[in-house]
Amino acid sequence: MDAAEVRVIGLLHPGEMGAAVGRCLTGREYEVIWASQGRGEATAARAAAAGLTDAGTIAQVARQADVIVSICPPRAALDVAAAAQGFGGIYVDANAVSPATARRIAAVVADGGASYVDGGIIGLPPEVAGSTRLYLSGEHAGAVAALFEGTALGACPIGPEPYSASSVKMAYAAWTKGSSALLLAVRALAEAEGVEDVLLAEWERSQPALAERHRQAAKSAASKGWRWVAEMEEIAATMEAAGLPGGFHHGAAEIFRRAQP
Numbered sequence: 001m002d003a004a005e006v007r008v009i010g011l012l013h014p015g016e017m018g019a020a021v022g023r024c025l026t027g028r029e030y031e032v033i034w035a036s037q038g039r040g041e042a043t044a045a046r047a048a049a050a051g052l053t054d055a056g057t058i059a060q061v062a063r064q065a066d067v068i069v070s071i072c073p074p075r076a077a078l079d080v081a082a083a084a085q086g087f088g089g090i091y092v093d094a095n096a097v098s099p100a101t102a103r104r105i106a107a108v109v110a111d112g113g114a115s116y117v118d119g120g121i122i123g124l125p126p127e128v129a130g131s132t133r134l135y136l137s138g139e140h141a142g143a144v145a146a147l148f149e150g151t152a153l154g155a156c157p158i159g160p161e162p163y164s165a166s167s168v169k170m171a172y173a174a175w176t177k178g179s180s181a182l183l184l185a186v187r188a189l190a191e192a193e194g195v196e197d198v199l200l201a202e203w204e205r206s207q208p209a210l211a212e213r214h215r216q217a218a219k220s221a222a223s224k225g226w227r228w229v230a231e232m233e234e235i236a237a238t239m240e241a242a243g244l245p246g247g248f249h250h251g252a253a254e255i256f257r258r259a260q261p
């Protein structure tokens with residue numbers, strides 16, 4: 001596919017990240033469409049603010065779009081791909097899923113006649129250039145990267161291997177979110193053992209960055225931890241498939257499960 005032929009891009013769905021990615025694309029004069037069916041008011045408000053057009057259903061998005069970009073909770077990624085059956089363009093899955101899940105998504109996408117491009121997003125919802133990268137891999141990665149030229153989202157094609165972008169996301173988040181979960185666990189341990197004050201005083205002396213890091217980790221886990229449970233399980237599966245222990249991230253999933261308010 002030539003990026004110059006693309007007119008309409010489907011965005012499933014305009015969450016915090018998806019809406020910001022959609023705004024990058026409307027800023028380049030693409031028509032960006034989404035599907036309101038089944039989504040809530042906050043998603044509709046984000047879509048409107050980003051200049052997205054409501055096509056109603058995922059089936060309609062599949063009919064009208066040249067490219068579909070899936071940005072949704074990781075546990076919904078396979079269902080979203082299945083709902084786009086009949087789509088014949090380029091389908092980009094940019095979710096935090098394991099290479100094995102990405103392979104399943106690619107199979108569903110290919111069954112319907114579309115081409116799969118693997119993606120992985122690192123950084124905050126893109127507002128300013130330099131804040132966020134979209135890693136892309138697979139045969140059409142370069143064409144997808146071209147859609148984002150000059151936008152706040154830095155698109156990085158990393159080669160033709162079909163699932164490398166998911167591997168990058170898994171490895172990166174294994175450390176960032178995995179280490180946050182470890183910090184939450186060790187402080188909970190100190191609390192359970194009645195030595196939290198002593199631990200905090202020792203952190204102050206020898207690890208002065210940890211108290212603030214813990215505060216941030218607890219805040220993020222309370223608001224986004226529900227989504228990270230599935231992401232940690234995807235990382236555990238990725239580790240195990242590579243012959244590494246998945247236990248760290250099964251544990252991290254449990255920590256984020258417990259962090260729900």
Ligand SMILES: NC(=O)c1ccc[n+]([C@@H]2O[C@H](COP(=O)([O-])OP(=O)(O)OC[C@H]3O[C@@H](n4cnc5c(N)ncnc54)[C@H](OP(=O)(O)O)[C@@H]3O)[C@@H](O)[C@H]2O)c1
Pocket residue numbers: 012013014015016017018019038039040041042043044071072073074076080094095096121122123124125231
């Ligand atoms: N936010 C970040 O900083 C960040 C950073 C890097 C990567 N990412 C990646 O971006 C993806 C989405 O994150 P986000 O922050 O945009 O999440 P989000 O703000 O929670 O948005 C998720 C979107 O998906 C929809 N959704 C929720 N449950 C669904 C389901 N079961 N089936 C289909 N759609 C569903 C939501 O719609 P309703 O709520 O209206 O139902 C919403 O529009 C994830 O894969 C994540 O790893 C996010």
